Amino acid sequence: xxxxxxxxxxxxxxxAAALYTSGFPSVLFKKKKDRLGVALVGLGYYSTxxxxxxxxxxxxxxxxxxxxxxxxxxxxxxxxxxxPEKNIYNYDNFDRIADNPDIDVVYVVLPPVLHxxxxxxxxxxxxHVWCEKPMAMTAAECxxxxxxxxxxxxxxxxxxxxxxxxxTQEIIGYGRNKTFGKVKLVTVAAGYFDARTDxxxxxxxxxxxxxxxMGVYSLNASRYVTGEEPLxxxxxxxxxxxxxxxxxxxxxxxxxxxxxxxxxxxATSLGMNMNYLYVTAENGWYKLEPFQSYSGVQGTASNGxxxxxxxxxxxxxxxxxxxxxxxxxxxxxVPGEEGLRDIKVVEAIHRxxxxxxxxxxx
Amino acid sequence: xxxxxxxxxxxxxxxAAALYTSGFPSVLFKKKKDRLGVALVGLGYYSTxxxxxxxxxxxxxxxxxxxxxxxxxxxxxxxxxxxPEKNIYNYDNFDRIADNPDIDVVYVVLPPVLHxxxxxxxxxxxxHVWCEKPMAMTAAECxxxxxxxxxxxxxxxxxxxxxxxxxTQEIIGYGRNKTFGKVKLVTVAAGYFDARTDxxxxxxxxxxxxxxxMGVYSLNASRYVTGEEPLxxxxxxxxxxxxxxxxxxxxxxxxxxxxxxxxxxxATSLGMNMNYLYVTAENGWYKLEPFQSYSGVQGTASNGxxxxxxxxxxxxxxxxxxxxxxxxxxxxxVPGEEGLRDIKVVEAIHRxxxxxxxxxxx
Numbered sequence: 001x002x003x004x005x006x007x008x009x010x011x012x013x014x015x016a017a018a019l020y021t022s023g024f025p026s027v028l029f030k031k032k033k034d035r036l037g038v039a040l041v042g043l044g045y046y047s048t049x050x051x052x053x054x055x056x057x058x059x060x061x062x063x064x065x066x067x068x069x070x071x072x073x074x075x076x077x078x079x080x081x082x083x084p085e086k087n088i089y090n091y092d093n094f095d096r097i098a099d100n101p102d103i104d105v106v107y108v109v110l111p112p113v114l115h116x117x118x119x120x121x122x123x124x125x126x127x128h129v130w131c132e133k134p135m136a137m138t139a140a141e142c143x144x145x146x147x148x149x150x151x152x153x154x155x156x157x158x159x160x161x162x163x164x165x166x167x168t169q170e171i172i173g174y175g176r177n178k179t180f181g182k183v184k185l186v187t188v189a190a191g192y193f194d195a196r197t198d199x200x201x202x203x204x205x206x207x208x209x210x211x212x213x214m215g216v217y218s219l220n221a222s223r224y225v226t227g228e229e230p231l232x233x234x235x236x237x238x239x240x241x242x243x244x245x246x247x248x249x250x251x252x253x254x255x256x257x258x259x260x261x262x263x264x265x266x267a268t269s270l271g272m273n274m275n276y277l278y279v280t281a282e283n284g285w286y287k288l289e290p291f292q293s294y295s296g297v298q299g300t301a302s303n304g305x306x307x308x309x310x311x312x313x314x315x316x317x318x319x320x321x322x323x324x325x326x327x328x329x330x331x332x333x334v335p336g337e338e339g340l341r342d343i344k345v346v347e348a349i350h351r352x353x354x355x356x357x358x359x360x361x362x
Numbered sequence: 363x364x365x366x367x368x369x370x371x372x373x374x375x376x377x378a379a380a381l382y383t384s385g386f387p388s389v390l391f392k393k394k395k396d397r398l399g400v401a402l403v404g405l406g407y408y409s410t411x412x413x414x415x416x417x418x419x420x421x422x423x424x425x426x427x428x429x430x431x432x433x434x435x436x437x438x439x440x441x442x443x444x445x446p447e448k449n450i451y452n453y454d455n456f457d458r459i460a461d462n463p464d465i466d467v468v469y470v471v472l473p474p475v476l477h478x479x480x481x482x483x484x485x486x487x488x489x490h491v492w493c494e495k496p497m498a499m500t501a502a503e504c505x506x507x508x509x510x511x512x513x514x515x516x517x518x519x520x521x522x523x524x525x526x527x528x529x530t531q532e533i534i535g536y537g538r539n540k541t542f543g544k545v546k547l548v549t550v551a552a553g554y555f556d557a558r559t560d561x562x563x564x565x566x567x568x569x570x571x572x573x574x575x576m577g578v579y580s581l582n583a584s585r586y587v588t589g590e591e592p593l594x595x596x597x598x599x600x601x602x603x604x605x606x607x608x609x610x611x612x613x614x615x616x617x618x619x620x621x622x623x624x625x626x627x628x629a630t631s632l633g634m635n636m637n638y639l640y641v642t643a644e645n646g647w648y649k650l651e652p653f654q655s656y657s658g659v660q661g662t663a664s665n666g667x668x669x670x671x672x673x674x675x676x677x678x679x680x681x682x683x684x685x686x687x688x689x690x691x692x693x694x695x696v697p698g699e700e701g702l703r704d705i706k707v708v709e710a711i712h713r714x715x716x717x718x719x720x721x722x723x724x
Contacts, residue, residue: 189642271546
């Protein structure tokens with residue numbers, strides 16, 4: 001199923017479901033919020049340095065609460081962001097968030113191994129869920145998360161930023177509108193040199209490794225550029241620091257085949273700095289470099305177009321888009337189903353590496 | 363063996379061989395030519411549109427003769443380039459070129475399936491040989507060609523242009539000198555859309571297909587950038603026009619692993635226009651785009667360097683370098699051994715595609 005079709009169907013489905021389940025009373029009596037309260041679950045680097053600052057810039061949502069297992073962090077954050085005591089949770093009392101009307105959305109920013117549990121608990125508490133990438137450890141976990149949110153009539157968005165970024169949206173449009181003809185080859189590389197030697201990102205059992213961490217960017221870029229779902233993958237994992245990357249991939253190279261005949265040549269690594277997306281189409285090319293930097297994306301195209309749309313903050317744009325979709329009950333740009341699709345391919349990539357051969361994606 | 367080591371050893375070997383075999387008499391009595399006479403074998407597009415015009419710009423060699431099976435072509439070329447009648451050969455009387463002192467070098471510009479035969483015949487006729495890429499159909503053929511030239515004390519150069527091109531030479535130097543630290547990943551794509559529907563380039567039995575035609579550029583770029591020989595390859599061939607590419611690959615994607623841990627993510631195609639070389643190194647990046655265009659190469663590096671050396675004509679530079687190496691009896695930049703190395707990898711790529719798995723390169 002093509003992405004475009006998928007988004008249309010998802011939109012139709014969500015609208016229909018909302019109409020069917022909410023009925024008149026809630027429409028009449030529940031006041032539509034202008035801004036949603038977001039609780040961040042997990043106060044590591046990404047919450048601290050990226051999401052919390054971004055939530056000071058958002059128009060349609062704001063930092064309303066936190067969930068952390070570290071009392072000192074709770075105190076620091078409470079002071080810094082003037083959070084009411086009642087909106088501070090730890091992992092034990094987290095489920096009581098159900099009774100807190102300040103919190104509309106729970107944003108799960110934990111290591112991937114915990115995504116399923118906290119997504120399901122948040123949905124069970126009646127909260128919408130934003131979940132960081134990679135969505136979860138397995139496709140089965142993703143499906144359980146989607147089901148939990150659906151059963152609780154809550155939205156589930158995956159924390160991919162790029163689909164919200166205007167230069168990325170422009171090139172997604174090129175593929176959709178065949179501006180340069182059919183996409184033939186996507187070459188994409190996403191990586192950084194991670195100097196840490198003892199971190200969960202070096203443990204696959206925690207959801208670490210290059211493919212889970214950065215590879216999903218290469219992968220979902222291949223998918224959003226082509227607008228197609230890959231049929232098969234040929235992949236290999238490589239490590240130059242086996243003492244550090246004994247339990248997860250430092251680098252993964254993978255080739256994807258799409259139904260139209262388009263191909264993708266992808267790389268991802270925690271051992272090198274690289275960030276580019278290069279698209280070869282029938283009648284031209286376009287590229288973004290960097291294609292997923294926090295500080296902005298830029299690019300060029302063979303027809304002379306300069307891709308240099310600028311936004312103040314990528315995470316703020318992502319969260320505002322997702323908040324608006326909840327407020328207006330419209331389709332999310334990156335619903336759980338998108339994360340699931342990537343994890344299905346990640347599973348096939350791991351299988352291809354293990355078996356040392358081309359693998360069909362189920 | 364690293365390329366740098368190889369060139370050094372080749373240089374030493376050639377010098378020693380020359381000293382041993384030529385002895386004093388030839389040094390004393392054979393006048394050193396200033397310019398070598400070149401005979402082009404095969405007057406297709408590449409000879410007609412690229413090599414013959416380039417041979418009007420060369421300083422150390424010139425177009426002295428032709429070998430063609432088509433009398434009308436012989437007549438046209440003879441007139442256009444004022445070639446003496448005695449320097450015009452066909453495929454039957456070709457071996458008589460042995461008696462023609464005007465011809466120092468035979469440049470084999472035939473379909474690859476004929477490279478071995480004409481290289482061996484030219485060497486047997488006592489001529490130096492320049493042979494177009496891909497060097498030959500198999501590694502065994504390459505070895506036979508190298509032996510024939512060696513047995514006849516003649517030099518054998520492969521018609522790769524890029525190693526002679528100054529921007530390419532600059533980035534080869536980056537790898538050698540570790541200007542940006544160790545090379546980690548080479549991403550390279552070389553292809554063009556070939557609209558022809560009935561040509562030998564669509565027949566593997568003739569030496570056609572993307573890998574043979576353009577893939578050797580991606581491959582030898584990976585080798586000259588890293589300065590290493592690949593240990594293993596994972597490859598797949600793909601075709602979007604099976605009616606045309608039933609006997610050869612339209613597109614090949616291949617991943618290479620090098621001894622240092624460097625990787626290459628390569629693409630080549632006769633179904634799409636693409637031409638870029640992107641190097642991720644420890645402390646920066648550099649790229650050429652295009653990296654093997656006839657009309658020039660250009661690029662940038664992460665330290666702000668603009669790679670924009672310009673030369674009047676790539677083929678003229680290549681042929682002048684090769685002519686000088688013959689005149690001065692110095693090492694060729696791209697001797698037959700370089701072509702052989704690529705063909706060994708091409709064989710492994712075909713095997714990887716056929717077997718659907720990673721293959722060690724023998």
